[in-house]
Amino acid sequence: MPTAHEVFNTRFVKAMNERNYDEYEALLTDDYVGEYPQSGEVIRGAKNARAIVEHYPGGLPQDNIDTRSTRIAATDARWVRTPTFTFVRAEGTGNVGVSAVRARYPDGSAWWVVNFYELRDGRLARSTTFFAPAFEAPDWRKPFVEQREAPAER
Amino acid sequence: MQTDHTAIITRLVRVLNERNYDLWETLVTEDYFEEYPQSGEVIRGPKNVRASVENYPGGISKDALDLADARVTATESQWVRTPTFTFVRVEGRGNVGTAAFKGRYPDGTTWWIILLYELRGDRLAKATAFFAPLFEAPEWRKPYVDSKSART
Numbered sequence: 055m056p057t058a059h060e061v062f063n064t065r066f067v068k069a070m071n072e073r074n075y076d077e078y079e080a081l082l083t084d085d086y087v088g089e090y091p092q093s094g095e096v097i098r099g100a101k102n103a104r105a106i107v108e109h110y111p112g113g114l115p116q117d118n119i120d121t122r123s124t125r126i127a128a129t130d131a132r133w134v135r136t137p138t139f140t141f142v143r144a145e146g147t148g149n150v151g152v153s154a155v156r157a158r159y160p161d162g163s164a165w166w167v168v169n170f171y172e173l174r175d176g177r178l179a180r181s182t183t184f185f186a187p188a189f190e191a192p193d194w195r196k197p198f199v200e201q202r203e204a205p206a207e208r
Numbered sequence: 209m210q211t212d213h214t215a216i217i218t219r220l221v222r223v224l225n226e227r228n229y230d231l232w233e234t235l236v237t238e239d240y241f242e243e244y245p246q247s248g249e250v251i252r253g254p255k256n257v258r259a260s261v262e263n264y265p266g267g268i269s270k271d272a273l274d275l276a277d278a279r280v281t282a283t284e285s286q287w288v289r290t291p292t293f294t295f296v297r298v299e300g301r302g303n304v305g306t307a308a309f310k311g312r313y314p315d316g317t318t319w320w321i322i323l324l325y326e327l328r329g330d331r332l333a334k335a336t337a338f339f340a341p342l343f344e345a346p347e348w349r350k351p352y353v354d355s356k357s358a359r360t
Binding site: 094109192 | 243244245246247248249250251252256257259260263265306308320322324336338339340341342343344345348349351352353354355
């Protein structure tokens with residue numbers, strides 16, 4: 055049986071990928087607060103959060119979130135890795151979780167979106183979101199690391 | 209018994225800030241596994257993870273990591289916010305946690321470092337790290353957001 059975190063994240067990503075902004079707004083509490091620590095922005099309320107995804111310059115691409123690479127950790131979580139480490143299953147009974155998804159933006163760039171969130175009755179009440187760009191592995195680190203996937207796939 | 213994730217993460221950060229690489233190496237398990245999903249890099253074992261911090265071009269700055277506004281969460285966690293939302297305390301019994309803190313790099317740039325980690329005992333066994341740069345809030349978003357002074 056899927057957990058509240060799995061149910062929420064599946065609905066949330068589906069709404070984003072289908073650009074279903076009515077559903078997106080319904081998944082947030084009315085007093086939702088979101089913050090972007092990288093820029094200092096704070097978003098208050100479901101309407102403002104909706105406006106941001108709806109007005110993204112160039113429009114968010116359909117299916118912009120790659121669900122194969124999703125990682126979720128939640129309270130009471132257990133991480134179960136597939137051999138390719140492409141999905142992390144979470145089981146949580148609490149209201150706090152973290153998700154990481156890979157998203158593609160209108161300019162073609164790929165970013166990891168990492169979200170520390172709180173749910174209230176199955177809706178997103180609070181989130182702290184980080185945006186981390188794909189990058190090339192530097193040469194100096196190569197002696198110490200393995201390379202997992204081709205840069206073109208990032 | 210509770211696992212004090214905050215204490216463990218604080219110690220890891222303090223050891224890195226002191227550039228005490230001998231001690232750093234002992235804080236991860238022998239089969240430590242770290243990955244950087246942004247670049248596809250995977251680091252295995254204490255020796256390699258030590259080398260990856262010790263050989264950072266230009267050297268890691270002393271006190272490069274800023275815990276003042278760190279966020280940590282863990283299994284069975286409780287988030288306790290200060291009025292300014294600057295610190296999140298955590299107490300968890302499980303071995304899985306997440307942490308976010310700011311780091312300053314030799315070129316002067318500041319990035320948020322986000323860790324999804326697993327502990328074994330009180331040592332770091334696995335980590336998935338993300339590196340997120342500071343950025344200017346874009347003009348188009350200003351009608352919908354408040355502004356905090358995060359770009360420090």
